[in-house]
Every structure is written in structure tokens, then in C-alpha cells.
Amino acid sequence: MVTNPGRRKRATIHDVAAEAGVSRGTVSRVVNNEPYVSAEARIAIEAAIEKVGYVPNTAARNLVMQRSQAVGLIVHEPHSLFLEDPNIGEILLGANSALSRADYQMVSLVIESERDTERVARYLSGGFVDGVVVVSAREQDPITRVIERLDLPAAFVGHPQDLRELPYVGINNRAAARGITERLIGTGRQRIGMIAAALDRDSGSDRLAGFTDALGDRFDPGLVAPVPLYTYADGRDGMRALLARDPLIDGVFAASDVIAAGALNALREAGRRVPEDVGIVGFDDSAWALRCQPLLSTVRQPANGLGQRAAESVLSQLRGEPPVLGGILLDTEIVWRDSA
């Protein structure tokens, strides 16, 4: 039987002081690793801490220090994508490892609806977090306004156009998209299309821009199928649309690996062989790329690193260092496999 009767009270700094025969102040100095404590007092206090099982009370510490020792991770994505897009999970884990290394707690704030935006805005105003990492904000995102108004230390993964002032970390989507499209062109494909997803975000629109850069004069707007999200279903739909518009299409740049996986399904459905009939490339080099048949040629994106760097940016601002202006861009790399 699990009852909860005498939930014994936690030891405080007073208990330690009494046990060690010193004052609160000295104990505090030991706990916070400050100098000016005699070796004698230090060992007595350490023994006392061990004996009474003392752990500092965060609420009290936060109260006096005016901080929460937590950083929010705002994910502004619909439920389904949160589960389907491996990048988000990677970013989350990357941020988490950087934060816990610095003894900060990560609090995940998932926004899916209008109501969530309000809840999160209230949460941010409440001083529950000392800073935020924002993943995949949109243009004119209301949460961005809230962050600006509160003057909360923040870092963005990706950077909406209207965000020039705030620090961000990302990759050069445009250059990377251009690079892999050129490589695809290099395989001799003649009719190259793109399944362009999430055009309301910089990652989506920049990849499309890189695609058109690479094709130059040969760019045919009719061979771009825009879809809303980076999901398997949208990839399949996008490919079906492309096949309907041009049955002779022989090259496809999918805006992400998930999109490519969905597209492969549609191609298989239509009886097209990959890479013989159609060459296809993706973006991300997520777990999906190795799961496709054939193995996907794609752009490797350091998603975990993005999360880490964004978290580190927030941490450095918290230390009072000025944010890096203009953002940080991490390197990408083309990974050439079997699908094109």
C-alpha cells in the first residue's frame, strides 16, 4: 500500500548550518563554490550536507535571483508534423543536451492552435523561462511579437524575413538546394520538377529559390508542385500532381526526405522506376533517407547541431554577452546515394 503520510520535510540551509556549527552565509558560500571559506569549515559543511541530505531549494533561489533557470523551446507545428519530421526531434534533443549541460532545464512549449499561442504568451510573460529557442517560426508569427515585446533572450532555428534583428542559426537552404539541383541536372535529366513544401517558412521558400537559381532559363513554373507541409502524405500528393502535369518528368527535387519518401510511393504506384525512369533527391539526410528504396540522395543537415547552437546562443545572452548579429549558418553536405 502506497500512502503518503509523513512526506518528510526537506533539509534547508539552516539545518546544514546547525549541523556543521556555522552560519547560513558560510554554507551558502560552500554551496555556490565561492572563495573565502576555510578548509576546515568547508569539509565540516560538506559532511553536514551529506548527512542531512541537503539539496538547494530552487524556488527560493529563483525568487531571490530573479530567474527561473529554465529555457523554453517553442515548437510551432501541427501535431502530426511534430511526430513525422525527424528534424524537430533532433533539434529538440540537441537543444536539450546543450541546456542540461549548463544546468538549465528545457521546457517544451508546443503550439498547435490559436489558443495555444495565448497560453504560451502568458507563460512567457509569467517569467517561467529566462529565454527561448524558437523552432520554425512563420512570417508574422504572433509569438515573435510577444518575445520582442518582453525583450526575452531568444534564438531562432531558421529565420523568417521579418526577423532581421534577432539572432538565429540555420543553414544556407538556398545554396544547398541550388547545389543538389545542379548535381541532379548533371545526371542528364531533362524535365526536372520540384515538390516545394512549407513556402510560408524560410526553409521552404529558400529551397525553392535555390532550385530556380540552378535551373536558370530552363526553369518551368509548371513543374513546381507546392504542398503545405513536410509530410509523407503531402509528398505523395505533390508527386501525383507533377505526374499529372507532365508524365515525362524525369527528375524531382523533393523539399525534404519525408516528401521524397511520399513521392517514391506515388512513383511506384504509377509504375515509374527510380532511378531509371525518374531521378529524385531529397533534403535533410534524416532517418528517412536510409529507409527509402532506393537509398536517397540528399543534403545532410546538422539538425542536432542547430538545436545545440541555438541553445548556446540563448545561454550566452543569459551570461550577458551580446548576441551574434546576422545569424550563424552551419555547413551542409551533399550525400549521393542511389535515387539519382
Add this chain to the structure above:
Amino acid sequence: MVTNPGRRKRATIHDVAAEAGVSRGTVSRVVNNEPYVSAEARIAIEAAIEKVGYVPNTAARNLVMQRSQAVGLIVHEPHSLFLEDPNIGEILLGANSALSRADYQMVSLVIESERDTERVARYLSGGFVDGVVVVSAREQDPITRVIERLDLPAAFVGHPQDLRELPYVGINNRAAARGITERLIGTGRQRIGMIAAALDRDSGSDRLAGFTDALGDRFDPGLVAPVPLYTYADGRDGMRALLARDPLIDGVFAASDVIAAGALNALREAGRRVPEDVGIVGFDDSAWALRCQPLLSTVRQPANGLGQRAAESVLSQLRGEPPVLGGILLDTEIVWRDSA
């Protein structure tokens, strides 16, 4: 240029009291919705709150109330699985929605290594959370001991054998596995094997037990391929092993949809047609099931609901209600599609 000069101080309950011309106590009563406040005072205070932009300080509130208003979600899985197994994400989102509805914050604690166990144990002892939801604990899990020792309100998703005393929520894996295996037998398959994953957890071992229940005398231990984790790669390896042991195998129960997806890959590799040559069924009805070709027959598991119910169990314990002994089992359902 983003500077951070006058980070204006937050309004306190005193500011509100002064603005409204009343005392702290009355403001506190309004904020906490207590009775015995005159209508006059109430509207004056509400106006004052609006005017000065008052938001209660959590640290101060937590300090005096001796709680943290947060619940930990402990995920004890390797990094890779965290991203690959959609159940974990679903459980996480389910728990998060139940907790935020009750104005509790969810703090995710991911354990991947021995060092993480210590960090999390320290975190739990620090009073940072009022309770915990534990996902996929193992037998003899050290974190379980810590929770018991701290007498922390907890709920488990799934239930290791050595946990009889603590509340849990789960499904009847054994009965469900038996049900879908019987259904597979009913399609006339003669040589039925299983790819059994994660036997160190109740979900894994119970599904195997249900499988043997269904086969009865016809059970052939040689046709069970045990693999460590619920991953795509392990599914593929397990299927290769089964094919090596019995090339004539014509039915497979995969311990999860991810496993089944990996197995389908191996079957395609080996030139086997599904469902003509081999019938295969999975478990979970996750996004994977609809992504497979052919569509997967599987058991629907309410992963989101598991997370919600576990969180609600913790919340009710926090309200002082006694935990439900013996656990809560949610219903599952067989979803029959094309793969068998």
C-alpha cells in the same frame, strides 16, 4: 540593434494593491478566486491588474506553497528510438495536453546513459517536480527505486513486473497479441513466426506470450527472432533471420509497426510478395501502418490516451486522491488492412 538596458521590473502584488487602493491580502484573494471580496474591490483590482500588467511570480508562490507546479516525463530510451518510435511522441503529446489543461508544466527528462540517470535522480530529489510520468521503464530500473524512495506521486506507462505497488496505465498486450495472431492463423497460414522486440520490457514479453498463447501446440520456438529494439533496422534484421531459418515461412507477427516496416523491406529484398507469399501483421497502428506497402494489418493502441491517463493519474494523486491500484488498461482494436 537589440540591447537589453532597462529590462523593466515586473509588477508585483504590491503595485496592484497600491494602484487599487487596497491591501495585498485582498489582491491575493482576487487573484486566487477566493470568496469574501466586495464587488467594488474586485473590479478595482481587476482594472489595476490590467493596468500594471501584473502576472503572479511563480517562484514566490512555489516557495510558500512548497510545490513546483511541474510534472516530469521520464523517457528511458536511447536517442534513436526516441525519434523512430511514434508511440513515444504520442504519449508525450498526450501527457502534455492533460498537464497543460491543469496548468501544470511538463518537463521532459530523457535518459540515455548511466550519467543521465544520476542527473535525473538529482533533479527529482531537488523538488523540481511534484510528480512524474514514467515511459517504458525496464525491470529493475534504478530510476524506479529513486521514485519509490522519494515517495513521489508517479504513474507508469506500461508496467514492469517488479512494480506491482505503483499505479500504471497500459494495454493488455498479451490479449491483443493473441487476438491478432489468431486472426493471422485464420487466414490459413501454416508456418507462422514472430519478430519479438524489447523482451526486457513488459510490452515486448507480453506480446510474445500472447503469440505463443495463440499458437498453442503449433508453437515453434525456432520461428521466434528476438531483436533488441522497436526500430526499422531491427525489424529488417529479424526478418532476414526468420527467412534464413525457414525459407517457407508464410506468416509473421511483427512486435510493432516499425518492426513490420523493416520486415517488409527484407521481404521485398528476398523477392517475397506480401500478402500473397507471406502475411504480416504489426502492432500500434502508428503512422507507419499507413505508410507501408501494402497497408499494414495491425492492433490499434491508444498511445495518446495512455499519456493522458498517466498524467491524469499523477494529477489526481496530487489532489490527494488515492491512486488506482492494479492499474488501468485501455482498449485495443484489430485493424485489418492488406498485409495479411
Add this chain to the structure above:
DNA sequence: TGAGTGTCTGTGAACGTACACAGAGTAGGT
């Protein structure tokens, strides 16, 4: 009128910590 009851309000104390300050002691230099 007086006691009793219910409504409303203000005040002091407490939660557990960090920080500034004062003061004691010791050592070194003139």
C-alpha cells in the same frame, strides 16, 4: 440592547535562499 453570525479587509509571519555589510583576525610593509 446585546449577543451571535456572516462578510469583508488589513497585517504579520513564514517559505529558503543570496547578497551586502560589518567586523574579527592575520600578515606584510613602512
Add this chain to the structure above:
DNA sequence: ACCTACTCTGTGTACGTTCACAGACACTCA
């Protein structure tokens, strides 16, 4: 001998809330 500098320690106060208590007032009923 004195001043200065450095090391170490204890005490008072502040952080922003909640809660218990006491007191003021109004109303009812004997």
C-alpha cells in the same frame, strides 16, 4: 607602532507570495 590589505565569518534584509489571525462593520434574532 601604525596603516593597509587580505581572509574568513555572521547577521540583517530582500525577493513576492500565501496563510492565519484579528479586527471592523452590517445584519438578524432574542
